[in-house]
Amino acid sequence: MTIIDSRLVRRAEHVFPGGSINDFSLPADRGIVVDRADGVDLWDSTGKHYVDFLLGSGPLVLGHGHPAIVRAIAEQASRGSTYYLPNRPAVELAEQICHFVPCAESVRYCSDGSEAVFYALRVARAHTGRTKILKFEGGFHGHTDYALQSFVPTGAPRYPTAFSDSLGIPDAVSDTVLVVPYNDISAVEAVVAEHGDAIAAILAEPVQRGICAAPGFLASLRAVADRIGALLIFDEVVTGFRLDMGGAQSLFRVTPDLCALGKAMSGGTALACVAGRGDIMDWFAPSMAPRGVYMSGTLNGNPLGCAAGLAAVNVMHEIDGCGIITDLGKQLQAGLSDVFTDAGVAAAPIGVPAFTDVVFGRSEVRNYRDYIDSDRQAAIEFGSRMLAKGFLIRPGSKIYLSAVHTSAHIEAFVSAAAEVTAQMRGEGLLAEASTGVLPNTGQPHDENLTRA
Known part of the structure; x- marks a missing residue:
């Protein structure tokens, strides 16, 4: 069970509209107030540890406190x-x-x-x-x-x-x-x-x-x-x-x-x-x-x-940080694709390797209408459960990577995603894939990618 620093959360609610300093808040039973961070490790005010895949909503390509x-x-x-x-x-x-x-x-x-x-x-x-x-x-x-x-x-x-x-x-x-x-x-x-x-x-x-x-x-x-x-x-x-x-x-x-x-x-x-x-x-x-x-x-x-x-x-x-991030992203996308295929669910990672989003219930996303036509509740629930397992992400949004993440961090994330996917499928929260392999999910085409 996630431990919530309820007193500090309540203090935040008194001084911030909705208890948040930005445009979103975490689920009520998983709200956190950050205490400190180092690299890709982050601890909340209760001492709970997270591996950070939110990265301040993207700025921290070299992690915290480089x-x-x-x-x-x-x-x-x-x-x-x-x-x-x-x-x-x-x-x-x-x-x-x-x-x-x-x-x-x-x-x-x-x-x-x-x-x-x-x-x-x-x-x-x-x-x-x-x-x-x-x-x-x-x-x-x-x-x-x-x-x-x-x-x-x-x-x-x-x-x-x-x-x-x-x-x-x-x-x-x-x-x-x-x-x-x-x-x-x-x-x-x-x-x-x-x-x-x-x-x-x-x-x-x-x-x-x-x-x-x-x-x-x-x-x-x-x-x-x-x-x-x-x-x-x-x-x-x-x-x-x-x-x-x-x-x-x-x-x-x-x-x-x-x-x-x-x-x-x-x-x-x-x-x-x-x-x-x-x-x-x-x-x-x-x-x-x-x-x-x-x-x-x-x-x-x-x-x-x-x-x-x-x-x-x-x-x-x-350090060729962009190359490191891209390679880690490819590992993450491949791992998540295998998880969803093995589980037989209609889900896929989309986007460039540097930042991945996960969609459920659709096999192709080309625009906003396709995106919101996917199972957004499943995406948010998936993200919320990953958060509970100690992976800091914004539920239902992009998963950011840094040049100081490691292959081991990706493996741990994919392993947790497999557990969450199995749980959600067992609870009837995920649609089954119509085929074993999902069609193109909007990944960048090779002819569009030329690293300078």
């Missing part, structure tokens, strides 16, 4: 925590971003991925003189009004109408967003035929949730954007410095005009950036005022965050 990152932060803290001015760590990290990321000719820092996407959309509208954004249903691009559109729509689709995902967002904002299904280039073409001259940007995650782009889909978006004079923006907050040092755009050989980066390049600190073509990024220059594009923040480019990010990027490059 010595190089701790050292970089400590050394910089003795020199100053923020200046509101260019500084050595900020310059050196920007140089690394421009070196590795194909679209990056210039960089502007902010504090999180949501801000990075927001500013990318703002500068796209300024650069093109247009107002509308084309995005894909189910794609999450942060918490801003313009991005938080049709991420989790519950009603029947009415493409290209966007539905806001939060109260407090004016309808006028939703009217500037056009929505189509992911992996459907014909739907893109239909919307472009009617609205093409009003579209400032096409915004896409190169891997949406755990859904991989179909062969040629990203290249087709590049071609459409070029044809109508719109910008192509990749939200690489999850994929950047994780799939490859150059991100998904390097791996898939499709270069956007702008990209948003965060998470893996942050060293676990509050750091993100917009990167892209120099002529577009120049709109952010102070010399463009008062008719430029405003982008500023008190802690933008702060040396603590940039020192941590620089250390993370350098270590990932030195």
Whole structure:
């Protein structure tokens, strides 16, 4: 039985809405308050140990407390925590971003991925003189009004109408967003035929949730954007410095005009950036005022965050961290596939190896509607039971890997997944597979993957 630190959980409930500091909470009987973490080991306030596959929702590609990152932060803290001015760590990290990321000719820092996407959309509208954004249903691009559109729509689709995902967002904002299904280039073409001259940007995650782009889909978006004079923006907050040092755009050989980066390049600190073509990024220059594009923040480019990010990027490059994560992910996906096949249940891991999602009740997932048509309750129950076994994941969401996980961690996870799957099947909670081997589940096609 899981021991809950009920007093500390109740204290959290008194000071945080719903007892959570973010957009989700764990099941009531499995709620935890973290005490400490080291590498991929995490302990809650009761002393219970977890192997961490949540990794702060993705930033910790080198685990908790990596010595190089701790050292970089400590050394910089003795020199100053923020200046509101260019500084050595900020310059050196920007140089690394421009070196590795194909679209990056210039960089502007902010504090999180949501801000990075927001500013990318703002500068796209300024650069093109247009107002509308084309995005894909189910794609999450942060918490801003313009991005938080049709991420989790519950009603029947009415493409290209966007539905806001939060109260407090004016309808006028939703009217500037056009929505189509992911992996459907014909739907893109239909919307472009009617609205093409009003579209400032096409915004896409190169891997949406755990859904991989179909062969040629990203290249087709590049071609459409070029044809109508719109910008192509990749939200690489999850994929950047994780799939490859150059991100998904390097791996898939499709270069956007702008990209948003965060998470893996942050060293676990509050750091993100917009990167892209120099002529577009120049709109952010102070010399463009008062008719430029405003982008500023008190802690933008702060040396603590940039020192941590620089250390993370350098270590990932030195050890081929992206390759390590990919290899571990392949082991995880193969192991989970064997578990589900052996158990005879309709379930499969989807996504790129670097972050895996597990779907139940479907054999193919190409877009958001396929995803929510899967057995989401089974996915959440599976994740909740894995949590109880000491594997920290967000139930029903991505399983993140780091370069400091080991093959033994993967073996332990797969072994626990086999036990959970057998239990759930025995309780009648999982649908049986119609055949012994599940069809294609949206894994990336080999011709789309070319590690730089």
